[in-house]
Amino acid sequence: MPTAAPPASRSTLRFSWIDVLVLAAVAGFAAIVAYRINDVLNYHWRWSRIAVYLVRWDADRGVWVANLLLRGFFTTLRLAIWGIVWAAALGLVMGIFRTSRSLAPRFAAFLYVGLVRNTPPLVFIFIFYFFISSQLVPLLELESLVAKASPTTLAAIDFLCGDPKLFVNFLTGLMCLALFEGAYVTEIVRAGIQSIERGQWEAGGALGLSRGQLLRLILLPQAFRRILPPLAGQFISLIKTSSIVSLISIQELTFSASEVAVTTGAVFEVWLTVAAMYLAICYACSVAFARLERRFSSAGGN
Amino acid sequence: MTDIRRILLMALALMFAFTAAPRAQDIRQQLSSSSVIEEIKKRGVLRVGLSTFVPWSMRDTKGELIGFEIDVANKVAADMGVKTEFVPTAWDGIIPALLAGKFDVIISGMSITPQRNLTVNFTIPYAHSGQQMTANKKLAGNFKSLDEFNDPKVTITCRRGTSTCVAAQKVFPKVTLRQFDDEAQCLQEVLNGNAFAVITSAPKPKMWTLDNPDVLFMPTEENLTKSDEAFAVRKGDPDAINFFDNWILFNTSNGWLAERHDYWFKGNAWKEQVAKQ
Numbered sequence: 178m179p180t181a182a183p184p185a186s187r188s189t190l191r192f193s194w195i196d197v198l199v200l201a202a203v204a205g206f207a208a209i210v211a212y213r214i215n216d217v218l219n220y221h222w223r224w225s226r227i228a229v230y231l232v233r234w235d236a237d238r239g240v241w242v243a244n245l246l247l248r249g250f251f252t253t254l255r256l257a258i259w260g261i262v263w264a265a266a267l268g269l270v271m272g273i274f275r276t277s278r279s280l281a282p283r284f285a286a287f288l289y290v291g292l293v294r295n296t297p298p299l300v301f302i303f304i305f306y307f308f309i310s311s312q313l314v315p316l317l318e319l320e321s322l323v324a325k326a327s328p329t330t331l332a333a334i335d336f337l338c339g340d341p342k343l344f345v346n347f348l349t350g351l352m353c354l355a356l357f358e359g360a361y362v363t364e365i366v367r368a369g370i371q372s373i374e375r376g377q378w379e380a381g382g383a384l385g386l387s388r389g390q391l392l393r394l395i396l397l398p399q400a401f402r403r404i405l406p407p408l409a410g411q412f413i414s415l416i417k418t419s420s421i422v423s424l425i426s427i428q429e430l431t432f433s434a435s436e437v438a439v440t441t442g443a444v445f446e447v448w449l450t451v452a453a454m455y456l457a458i459c460y461a462c463s464v465a466f467a468r469l470e471r472r473f474s475s476a477g478g479n
Numbered sequence: 480m481t482d483i484r485r486i487l488l489m490a491l492a493l494m495f496a497f498t499a500a501p502r503a504q505d506i507r508q509q510l511s512s513s514s515v516i517e518e519i520k521k522r523g524v525l526r527v528g529l530s531t532f533v534p535w536s537m538r539d540t541k542g543e544l545i546g547f548e549i550d551v552a553n554k555v556a557a558d559m560g561v562k563t564e565f566v567p568t569a570w571d572g573i574i575p576a577l578l579a580g581k582f583d584v585i586i587s588g589m590s591i592t593p594q595r596n597l598t599v600n601f602t603i604p605y606a607h608s609g610q611q612m613t614a615n616k617k618l619a620g621n622f623k624s625l626d627e628f629n630d631p632k633v634t635i636t637c638r639r640g641t642s643t644c645v646a647a648q649k650v651f652p653k654v655t656l657r658q659f660d661d662e663a664q665c666l667q668e669v670l671n672g673n674a675f676a677v678i679t680s681a682p683k684p685k686m687w688t689l690d691n692p693d694v695l696f697m698p699t700e701e702n703l704t705k706s707d708e709a710f711a712v713r714k715g716d717p718d719a720i721n722f723f724d725n726w727i728l729f730n731t732s733n734g735w736l737a738e739r740h741d742y743w744f745k746g747n748a749w750k751e752q753v754a755k756q
Contacts, residue, residue: 423569435661436537440753
């Protein structure tokens with residue numbers, strides 16, 4: 178099956194005069210904005226005030242340690258990675274349910290997607306946090322488990338999920354995020370599976386494959402390649418949505434940033450730094466997915 | 480006849496006394512064992528919900544929480560013989576989070592209002608503060624009296640969901656209010672000249688004015704309104720209210736609360752801990 182030729186080859190970057198004109202216009206606009214900010218905005222830039230909230234010198238131990246903003250950055254990074262893992266897992270299961278032939282799984286997945294996808298993220302997170310997680314989390318008795326955990330377990334939690342004292346807090350945020358984004362992934366997975374041509378299903382059936390084998394060996398590998406681009410978009414959106422769990426006091430980047438902004442009064446410095454941090458995570462995510470896409474399109478034999 | 484009746488009545492009364500007495504005791508026991516105070520003692524940790532609010536609670540350069548609330552909460556915990564755990568919470572969700580059991584008590588400069596009191600219980604006040612205003616010199620510098628602020632053309636900023644917004648509306652009913660989620664944004668709007676003034680609890684307007692003497696001025700040194708800040712706990716817990724009330728009473732009488740309040744609200748000794756220029 179031939180694929181369409183890529184619109185622009187990666188190795189040839191040619192500048193035409195239009196490109197130069199556009200770049201000059203962008204640079205000019207940036208200069209005007211910078212000038213206006215300095216001139217119109219009554220603002221003392223105090224970058225030094227927030228530097229200490231990124232990393233600080235721990236005089237007692239004689240090492241540099243991450244401070245609030247960087248710790249928030251790592252929490253967001255952990256939320257992003259775990260969120261992607263869980264949303265993908267949930268989306269895969271629910272997506273398969275959506276295409277199931279029996280009614281019960283199909284209906285369960287339909288209900289899940291219907292309920293989650295048609296609620297605004299903020300409303301969903303508030304409902305989940307105040308009604309569901311406050312019932313669920315005490316049942317799991319996680320707090321006492323963490324309190325009794327051995328030093329190795331605590332170190333593992335610290336590495337994987339951040340400060341053990343905030344483990345339950347982190348988990349609540351993660352559940353919210355994974356459940357919310359999982360609904361969108363479900364639909365992407367469903368569309369991917371259903372996009373595989375009828376003939377493939379029938380051929381698999383003719384070979385005597387069970388439905389599980391059909392999914393695992395024929396449908397999912399092909400669907401995976403097709404859904405990579407929308408999946409990348411969804412995961413980038415997940416990273417950005419993670420900022421709203423700050424409202425339920427998950428101490429990620431946005432929450433820490435607002436605390437630092439209020440304390441220091443260096444509002445713009447803080448939010449510009451935070452924007453750069455989100456940009457870095459999201460950009461890294463898109464680069465990773467672009468690589469994955471290239472690998473699969475070259476090795477896939479499409 | 481009357482004797483028989485009397486004996487019967489006494490027997491009846493005794494029966495009631497025996498059946499009713501243990502029941503009342505049960506309820507009392509249940510009530511006090513389900514009190515959050517018992518829970519805290521059993522857990523060994525007092526969980527305090529708070530929101531960043533200079534100088535009530537803020538982050539020092541080490542990223543640790545410091546402030547008036549922190550001192551108060553730590554002393555409460557020390558007096559109970561337990562540790563403190565702070566749960567920094569977004570102000571918008573602090574009351575629902577208390578009701579959902581995310582922490583035991585709100586110690587976050589929350590002023591008593593009848594509306595809030597319908598959903599949570601308040602202790603007696605542990606701090607008395609008021610609202611101050613600081614204004615943009617360019618926009619409001621030529622105002623001759625406070626009355627001139629009371630105009631729909633004048634915009635004033637305040638932090639959403641706080642009693643400040645209510646107070647601002649009361650003092651200047653005609654003014655256009657713009658509400659933001661945190662105080663840094665409220666102040667920035669005034670510094671940028673997008674709003675005439677910002678109202679918030681003392682002593683921040685005064686501190687901001689001293690920080691930005693070219694842009695800001697205080698139209699009046701007086702507090703616009705007065706408010707009383709108290710701990711908030713979940714409803715239906717008389718033991719908790721009694722304990723916290725008397726803790727506050729005790730530490731008001733011995734002067735500890737006033738001394739800490741002056742340290743954070745009147746002094747500058749802590750400024751070094753927050754941000755070095």
